[in-house]
Amino acid sequence: MAETATQARAPTFFQQVIDATPGYSNLEMCIQCGTCGGSCPSGPDMDHTPRTLFAMIRAVEVEPSMKERILRSNTFWYCVSCYHCMERCPQEVHITDIMYTLKRISVKENIYDSSKAPDFSKTFINWVENYGRAFELGLMGQHLALHNPFGAFKLAGMGIGMVTKGRMAFTPTPIKDVKGLKAILAKAKEIEETL
C-alpha cells in the first residue's frame, strides 16, 4: 500500500515495544549475539530465546503474522526475572523489562497459548488491589483450583508444612488506607489507557 505524505504512519510493533517499556529499553541495540539465551536459567524450556524473539519483533514489519507467533511464545512467561541476561548483555538491552512489556501486550490483546501464567499474575494482584498486601494461601488455593486441581497433591506436603509451621496466614490483612490505594490504582490504570 502506497503511503501518502499526509498519512501518519502507525508505530511498528518494534516501536510499540520500545514505547511501552519504562526507562529505556535499548531494544534497537541488539546485535543478535545470544548471550541472553545462554545465560537464562529457564532458557532450555523456552519456545524461543530472547535473542530470537528480538529478531522476530523486528520481522513483524515485513511479516505481520509474526506478531501472533511472538505473543504465543512461552518465552516471556518463563522469564524468572533474574536479570542475568540484562547484566551480561554487551549492548545493555533491558531484556527483563522487555519481557514484562511482552507479557503486558499479550494480556492486553488476549493472545497467549496458556492462560496459566497470566492467571497467576491476575490472581496475585486481585488480592493486592483489594487488601493492599499479598495473600499466599488464597493465591495458591485459587491458582491450583483454576489450573491444577488434580496436581494439588504434589504440593500438598509443602502446603501442609507451611500451615503447621505457622507460615501461612488464613486470612488476608488489609492495609488501613485501602480506599486511597484503590483511588491511586484506578487513576494509574486510567492514565495507562490513554498512552
Next chain:
Amino acid sequence: MKYNYYPGCSLEKSASSYDVSTRAIAPALGIEFMEVEDWNCCGATEYIALNRMAAYALTARNLALASKNKESDQLIAPCSACYLNLRKCNQYLYDDEPLAKNVNIALAEGGLSYEAGSLRVRHLLDIVVNDVGYDAIQAKVTKPLTGLRIAPYYGCLIVRPDFGRGKHKSHETTFDNPEYPTSLDKLLKVLGAEVVDFPYKAHCCGGHMTQISDATGFEIIRRLIKGASDYRADMVVTLCPMCQMNLDAFQGAVNVHFKTNYHMPVLFFTQMIGLAFGMSAQEMGIGTELVDARPALAKIGVEVPPPEDEGTVKKPKKDDKSLPMPRLE
C-alpha cells in the same frame, strides 16, 4: 543509625522468622528501624506483567509514604524482590520523566507525592556489612559458628540489575558484584563459619516458576540444592524470603520429582548473626523451616526445642475481626 524499614508481605507470615531475627539483632548492631506507615505490597513480579502505570504507582506509594519521614532518607528492604521493585521504581521514575509525572498524578488521588531519587533504597545486607561493618560485628561474636560449613546464597535481585554500569553515569552501582558477590561470604567468615565457594551463589531460585511450570521450577531448585550438597555444605544461608521458600519449602517436592534425597536446611543470615551473638534459636525464629535445621545446628551446639504444638494446625483467634475465610481444620 535510623532507617525507614519496609518489611514486605513475606516477612509478615511466610518468612516471619526473617523479620523476627532482623528486629532481634537490630539493637546489638546499633540499628533503629522505623517501619513505613501503612505500606502495601511492592507488586512482586506480577503487577508489572499486567499494567505498567498501576505497577509503578503501587510501588511508588511506598516510596511516597517512606519519604514523609524526614528522620531518614534511606529505605531498607530485607526482601530482595521488594528491594528490586523499590530500587527500580526509584531509578526509572528518575530516568523517565513522563512516567514520574503520571505516577504522581495517580499518587495525588491518595493525597501522596514522591520526588524521584529523593530516597536511597538499600538492602538489609548492605546496611549490615557496610554501615555496621565487619569489625563491629566481629567484636560482638560470643558464640562463633566454628565447624559449620555454609553455602552463602545471594540469589538474583540483591545484586542485579546493576544500573551503575549503564550509560547514565549518575546511576548508583550495586553494593556488591553482580556475578560474583562476596559480602555475605565475608560476613559468615567473620561469624566464624567455614564458607564454601558456592558456584551458584548468584543464580536464580526460580521465583514463581513452581506455579507456572513445576518441571522448570523444580530443575532450577535442584541445581542449587545439588550444588550446595556437592560442596558438602551443612546448610544454605540466604537473604531473600523467596529464595528461602523455594529452597526450603519446595525441597520435598523436588526430592519426589527427581527421586533424590536431599536434606539441606536453609536459614537467613540474620539468624546466623543472632546465633553468633549468643542469642537463642527461639529468639531467631528457628524451627519454622520445613527442612529440619536441628542436625546442622547441633554441630555448633545450638539446640532447637521442638515447638509445643508441632503437628497441629493453629486455629485463628475467636475474636478475629478479619474477613471470614475457609479454614483448614
